[in-house]
Amino acid sequence: MRRKILIVFLVALVAICSLPGxxxxxxxxxxxxxxxxxxxxxxxxxxxxxxxTGIDVDYQIYRAEDLAVLLPAQFDAKxxxxxxxxxxxxxxxxxxxxxxxxxxxxxxxxxxxIPGALDPVKSGDKLYGxxxxxKVKPGFWYRKSFFEKHGLEAPKTWTExxxxxxxxQRISGIKAAIASGNGVGWPLSDxxxxxxxxxxxxxxxxxxxxxxISWQDPxxxxxxxxxxxxxxxxxxxxxxxxxxxxxxxxxxGEYGLFFMxxxxxGMVEDPDDLGxxxxxxxxxxxxxxxxxxxxxxxxYPEEAKRLxxxxxxxxxxxxxxxxxxxxxxxxxxxxxxxxxxxxxxxLLEGVVALPDxxxxxxxEWQPAFWDQLKLLWVSPGRVDEVLETLQRKAE
Amino acid sequence: xxxxxxxxxxDSVGQTRGRIFFFLPALILLAAFVVYPVINTVWxxxxxxxxxxxxxxxxxxxxxxxxxxxxxxxKRGFPYxxxxxxxxxxxxxxxxxxxxxxxxxxxxxxxKGGAVIKSIIFLGMVTPMVVGGIILRFLFDGSVGILPxxxxxxxxxxxxxxxxxxxxxxALILGSLWLWTPFSMVLYSAGxxxxxxxxxxAAVIDGASPLRIFFLITVPLLRPVTGVVITMTFLWVLKIFxxxxxxxxxxxxxxxxxLALQMYMYAFRQFNANAAAVVATFLMIVALIVSIPTFxxxxxxxx
Numbered sequence: 001m002r003r004k005i006l007i008v009f010l011v012a013l014v015a016i017c018s019l020p021g022x023x024x025x026x027x028x029x030x031x032x033x034x035x036x037x038x039x040x041x042x043x044x045x046x047x048x049x050x051x052x053t054g055i056d057v058d059y060q061i062y063r064a065e066d067l068a069v070l071l072p073a074q075f076d077a078k079x080x081x082x083x084x085x086x087x088x089x090x091x092x093x094x095x096x097x098x099x100x101x102x103x104x105x106x107x108x109x110x111x112x113x114i115p116g117a118l119d120p121v122k123s124g125d126k127l128y129g130x131x132x133x134x135k136v137k138p139g140f141w142y143r144k145s146f147f148e149k150h151g152l153e154a155p156k157t158w159t160e161x162x163x164x165x166x167x168x169q170r171i172s173g174i175k176a177a178i179a180s181g182n183g184v185g186w187p188l189s190d191x192x193x194x195x196x197x198x199x200x201x202x203x204x205x206x207x208x209x210x211x212x213i214s215w216q217d218p219x220x221x222x223x224x225x226x227x228x229x230x231x232x233x234x235x236x237x238x239x240x241x242x243x244x245x246x247x248x249x250x251x252x253g254e255y256g257l258f259f260m261x262x263x264x265x266g267m268v269e270d271p272d273d274l275g276x277x278x279x280x281x282x283x284x285x286x287x288x289x290x291x292x293x294x295x296x297x298x299x300y301p302e303e304a305k306r307l308x309x310x311x312x313x314x315x316x317x318x319x320x321x322x323x324x325x326x327x328x329x330x331x332x333x334x335x336x337x338x339x340x341x342x343x344x345x346x347l348l349e350g351v352v353a354l355p356d357x358x359x360x361x362x363x364e365w366q367p368a369f370w371d372q373l374k375l376l377w378v379s380p381g382r383v384d385e386v387l388e389t390l391q392r393k394a395e
Numbered sequence: 396x397x398x399x400x401x402x403x404x405x406d407s408v409g410q411t412r413g414r415i416f417f418f419l420p421a422l423i424l425l426a427a428f429v430v431y432p433v434i435n436t437v438w439x440x441x442x443x444x445x446x447x448x449x450x451x452x453x454x455x456x457x458x459x460x461x462x463x464x465x466x467x468x469x470k471r472g473f474p475y476x477x478x479x480x481x482x483x484x485x486x487x488x489x490x491x492x493x494x495x496x497x498x499x500x501x502x503x504x505x506x507k508g509g510a511v512i513k514s515i516i517f518l519g520m521v522t523p524m525v526v527g528g529i530i531l532r533f534l535f536d537g538s539v540g541i542l543p544x545x546x547x548x549x550x551x552x553x554x555x556x557x558x559x560x561x562x563x564x565x566a567l568i569l570g571s572l573w574l575w576t577p578f579s580m581v582l583y584s585a586g587x588x589x590x591x592x593x594x595x596x597a598a599v600i601d602g603a604s605p606l607r608i609f610f611l612i613t614v615p616l617l618r619p620v621t622g623v624v625i626t627m628t629f630l631w632v633l634k635i636f637x638x639x640x641x642x643x644x645x646x647x648x649x650x651x652x653x654l655a656l657q658m659y660m661y662a663f664r665q666f667n668a669n670a671a672a673v674v675a676t677f678l679m680i681v682a683l684i685v686s687i688p689t690f691x692x693x694x695x696x697x698x
Binding site for chain 1: 471532533536537538539554555558559560644645646647648649650659660661663664665666
C-alpha cells in the first residue's frame with residue numbers, strides 16, 4: 001500500500017513539474033561588482049526590465065578581479081555563473097575570440113551610442129557585448145567652501161596649478177595639497193592617465209593603448225619627468241592612502257584636492273559643495289563605460305540578449321537619474337541628469353573622450369601599471385626604472 | 396607460509412576486503428583531486444602554451460625573469476624578486492615564530508589568567524587571512540595605523556609602512572607573525588603539558604637555574620613539537636598569498652611580491668597556465684624537500 005502511495009506521489013510530482021509555467025519559469029542572473037549604494041541605484045534598472053518583460057532577474061555581486069579567476073575555469077567546463085555579466089572590455093573581447101561569448105550583432109544599433117562606445121567589445125563586424133553607462137574622470141575635485149575660505153581659484157595654466165598646490169600646502173592643518181587615493185593602485189593610474197592625456201595628448205594615449213609607442217619614448221617620459229615627478233618630489237601628493245579613507249580625509253579638510261571619477265558625487269555629504277577642474281591644457285578626458293556580456297553557456301540566450309539590450313538602452317536612462325553615471329546611449333535626454341552630473345558632462349565639451357588606458361590594455365600589464373605607480377609615488381627618483389618596467393611588461 | 400584464507404599480515408580475507416572497501420572511496424577521491432592535478436600540473440610545466448613538449452625551457456625562462464629573481468636589487472634595494480622575497484620570509488619569519496611561540500607558551504603556562512591571554516593571542520590565528528590582510532593595511536597606515544603612531548613616539552616620521560618599498564615586505568612579515576605565532580604557541584603549550592612535573596622538580600632539587608631548566612630540559616623535550624612548528628611554518632611561508640594579495644598586491648613596484656602571488660599573476664592575468672605550473676611545481680618540490688626529512692626525523696624520534 002505504502003509503495004503504491006509513493007509511486008502515485010512521484011508520478012504526480014513529475015506531472016506538476018512538467019506543467020508549463022512551473023518547469024519553464026525563466027530566471028536570469030546578472031553579475032556585477034556594485035554593492036551598497038551603487039547596487040541600490042542599479043536595482044531599479046533590473047526591476048524595470050522585470051516589469052517590462054515578466055522575466056525575473058536575480059542579482060549577484062562579484063568583483064571583476066574575482067571574475068577574472070572564476071570565469072576561465074567555468075568557460076573551460078562550458079558553464080557560466082550568470083546570464084549577463086559586467087566585466088572588463090578586454091576580458092570580454094579576449095574570451096569572445098575563444099567562443100565563450102554570445103554574438104550580440106543586430107541587437108544594438110551602433111548609431112544610437114556615442115562614437116566608439118561599442119568598439120572595445122567588437123571584433124570585425126561582430127558585436128560581443130553591451131555598453132552601459134560610463135564614469136568620467138574629469139580631474140581634481142575640491143570643496144567650494146574650502147576654496148572660498150582660503151581665497152583659492154581653479155587654475156587656468158600650469159604655473160597657476162603649481163602655485164595653487166604650493167598655496168594649499170602652506171595652509172595650516174593641511175597634510176598635502178593633493179590626496180592620493182589607493183586601492184590596488186588604480187586611483188594613481190587615473191591621475192597618471194590624466195597627465196598623459198593633458199600633456200602628451202589623446203593621440204599618444206591611443207598609441208600607448210595600441211602599443212605603437214614606447215613608455216620610454218621622450219614624449220611620454222617628459223610627462224612623467226617634467227610634470228608628475230616634480231610635483232611628487234615637492235610633496236604635493238600625499239603617499240597613497242586607501243581611497244575611501246582618502247576621500248573622507250580630503251572632505252574633512254586634511255587635503256585640498258582629490259583626483260577621482262564622477263562617482264565621487266554619490267560619496268560625499270553635500271554634492272553642491274563640489275567643484276572640479278581639469279589640468280590646464282587638458283586635451284582629453286577619460287570616459288570609462290562599463291561593459292557587459294552574455295556567456296555562450298547561458299540557458300536562456302534570447303532572454304539574456306534581451307536583458308543586455310535593455311541595459312544598454314532604456315536601462316541607462318533609469319541609471320543616470322541616480323547620479324554619478326553618464327550615459328553612452330545617445331537617446332538619453334540631458335534633462336534626466338542631476339545638476340552636478342551636467343557640470344561634469346560640460347567638462348567633456350571641446351575635449352576628446354578617451355578610453356580608460358589600463359582597463360583597455362588589461363592583462364598582466366594592468367596590475368603592473370598600478371604597482372609601478374605606487375612605487376613612483378613614494379620613490380619619484382626611480383622614474384626611469386618605472387618606465388622601463390612598464391615598457392617591458394607591454395612588450 | 397600463510398594459512399589458507401589468511402592474508403600475509405595475519406588478517407582474514409574478509410577483513411582485507413573490508414579494508415579495501417573502505418579505503419577505495421578515499422583512494423579514488425585522492426587520485427581524482429590530488430594525484431591527477433599534481434601530475435597534470437607537472438606535465439603542464441614541461442609544455443609550451445601551444446602544447447608542445449619543451450622540457451626545462453619554461454623553467455629556464457621563468458626563473459630568469461626579474462619578477463622571480465632581480466639581482467639589481469642588491470645594488471638599488473627592493474624589489475629582489477619573488478623567490479628571494481620568499482627566502483627572506485623564511486629567514487625572518489621561521490625563527491621568530493619558533494622563538495615567540497615557545498617563549499609565550501612558557502611564560503603563560505604558570506601566569507594567572509594565562510589561558511585568557513592565550514585565547515586573546517589565538518584570535519590572530521582564527522582571523523581569516525583576507526581579513527587579516529585588510530587589518531594590516533590599516534595597522535600600518537601612516538595616518539591611522541597603530542605601528543606608525545607607536546614609532547612616532549620615538550621620533551620616527553609617520554609613514555604608511557606597506558606603501559614604501561624598503562618597509563613593505565618587513566611590515567607584511569610582522570603582520571604574518573601576529574597571525575601565525577598563535578599556532579606555534581598553542582602547539583608548544585600542548586607540548587609543555589606532556590613534560591612530567593617530576594623532571595622539573597628533580598632539576599630544581601639539583602639546583603638548576605630557570606635558564607638551565609629551559610635550555611636543558613624544556614627545549615630538548617619539545618624537539619618533536621619544534622619539528623612540527625618548523626615544517627608547518629615553512630609550508631605556511633612558502634605558500635603565503637592572501638595577506639600579500641590583500642595588503643599590498645605584491646607592491647610597491649614588486650617590493651613585496653612572493654612566489655604564490657606571481658603564480659596567480661601568470662595564471663589569471665597572463666592566462667599562462669604553463670608559467671603558473673612552473674612556479675607551482677617549483678613550490679611543490681621545495682615543500683617536499685623540506686617536509687619529507689622533517690617527518691622522517693620525527694618518526695625516528697617516536698620510534
